Amino acid sequence: MTIAALDATSRPSVGHLLVRKEDEDEFVLGNPETARFVVVPEAGARLIELLSAGHTVAEVADLMEQELGEPVDVVDFVEMLVEAGLLDEREAAGQTPAEGAEGAAEPGRKVKYWAVSKIPPWVVKPLFGKAAWTFYVGCLVATLVMFAADRSLLPSYEDAFVLTDIVLSLLITNVVVLGLAIVHEIWHAFAGAAAGVRSQLRLERRGIFLVLETDLTGLWALPPAKRYSPFLAGMAFDSFILFAAVAPRFAYSRGWLDLNPNVVRFLAMLVLSQVGKLAFQTMAYLRTDMYLVMATATGCKNLHQVTRLGLKRRIRKLTPQEQTILRDADAKDLQVARWYRLLYLAGIVWMGWFALNFLLPAVKVTLGWAGGVVIGAPIFSLYWWEGVLLVVLALLSLTAPLFIVLRNRLRARRAAAAFARVAA
Structure with missing residues (x-):
């Protein structure tokens, strides 16, 4: 591709781009407004540094040639940034909106973030601190202990039918499952907001399964250690709900708590839903939450x-x-x-x-x-x-x-x- 207004005298506007060192010789370069990120070599990061300082394309080319001992095509690099969606054509040419053509190119369009991800970090950080994660892990461990102590608490496909009326049971189950799925994604968005990253909610497919998905692309601009909490946040919420559904049934089975039979069946349906969700997230080959954890760890x-x-x-x-x-x-x-x-x-x-x-x-x-x-x-x-x-x-x-x-x-x-x- 060629941008007509981009030449040796242009001063591309790149100051809003994020640059973070990923490996010894690789850097993550991204635009949080378009949620686009690419990996560039050290020379690419240096190009951004020089362009951010206000140098023209020609000046940057001269400086890079002095440093590397060989010519560098700065125009081609800037055009690559446009093609990757990190810059629009006006930004690449260093023009103000009034100077350029109306509207930005489709590849670099700005993202409309999910409203819940715009919450200030200080509001949601307590949900993902050390104490919170200790609680989430404790819920999962306690649930596994209760399952081991009373195998009748394990879910069955029959638990999907809360009532004798099949249609009404399916409606209740689907509404509850959908509601919990939305809160699962909200927890991802909260964890992203706590890390300073906004997100989008979208409908996607994983194999033969239809899923809601929180797009947290901006996490790739953060160090790997800071990505795990947003990736695992949904499973943390699911672990809490699972514990909240199993614990009363465990107490009921021991005679410690008196519950209405309808409530017992409703809790059983919640257990089936949450066990299914947690099991699904462990299927890394479907690019689930655990896939992201594994990809980050490796x-x-x-x-x-x-x-x-x-x-x-x-x-x-x-x-x-x-x-x-x-x-x-x-x-x-x-x-x-x-x-x-x-x-x-x-x-x-x-x-x-x-x-x-x-x-x-x-x-x-x-x-x-x-x-x-x-x-x-x-x-x-x-x-x-x-x-x-x-x-x-x-x-x-x-x-x-x-x-x-x-x-x-x-x-x-x-x-x-x-x-x-x-x-x-």
């Missing part, structure tokens, strides 16, 4: 994609872009991918098994029962509407991930078209 930068492309090339030919990604992959990603691919393959097999043994049979039974009700019950009666609702819920659970795949592909095409317009 120092990987693009582990999932490198693993996927490494397996893909054994089956079919990669595109030129995919070949470039694999060729330029970080050594740590390639090293960890040797054993991570086993988890990846196991995950694919597990999802296939889950779909064949649980998802599809459940949808088949639900559609069969609901179809019989819709056909046999008087039209527009309460029983008929219950059948219609069950059909809708079954079809949504089956097709929702496909809609996310479609949405992401459309977004990718729009982004590619935006880059083409910039290049033109």
Whole structure:
């Protein structure tokens, strides 16, 4: 791509970019407003330092040549920053908004952050201090002890049905699960805010599962040790809710507490929900919270994609872009991918098994029962509407991930078209 207004006399506006040393010879360069981050060599960090000091492109090129003993294409570097979404064209050319064309390029558009992530750090920091994490871990340990002491507290698929009315039970379960999923993501956003990072909430897909996801891209501008709390915050909340649901049932089973049977069934449903969530987060191959923890601990930068492309090339030919990604992959990603691919393959097999043994049979039974009700019950009666609702819920659970795949592909095409317009 070429930016017409960018030349040797330009003074690119890069002072708002964050620069942090990642490894011995690598730096993370990012723009918190667009939530875009890239890894650059030490020379790239030095270029930003010189441009931030107010030097022109020509002056920076001369200084870098004196330091390195070879010429450096500063214009190409600045254009790369625009293509990566870290700068818009006006910032790259050093223009004020009045001097440049109206609007920024699509790749560098500013992010609309989730409102809950804008809370001042001092408000939410107590939720993620040493005392708080001791409490979260204590909740999980205590829950495991109660499970070991009374195996009847372990969840069963039957716990999803709080009432004898199937439709009402599914409605209650889905509403509660959705509500807890939102608070799970809010806890991620709170932890990000405590670390000074804002976030976005979005709907995504993990394999065959539809999930809510808090985008905390800005964490990559922080040292690795400061990323773990936001990554694990959702699981911390889930551990607390799980303890709060198991403890009363444990006391009830011991005769220490008298509970209404409906409350006991509701708590059992919460246990099923939270155990499922925590188990899901441990499935690193689905790029869950634990995947981010693992990638941070191993120092990987693009582990999932490198693993996927490494397996893909054994089956079919990669595109030129995919070949470039694999060729330029970080050594740590390639090293960890040797054993991570086993988890990846196991995950694919597990999802296939889950779909064949649980998802599809459940949808088949639900559609069969609901179809019989819709056909046999008087039209527009309460029983008929219950059948219609069950059909809708079954079809949504089956097709929702496909809609996310479609949405992401459309977004990718729009982004590619935006880059083409910039290049033109």
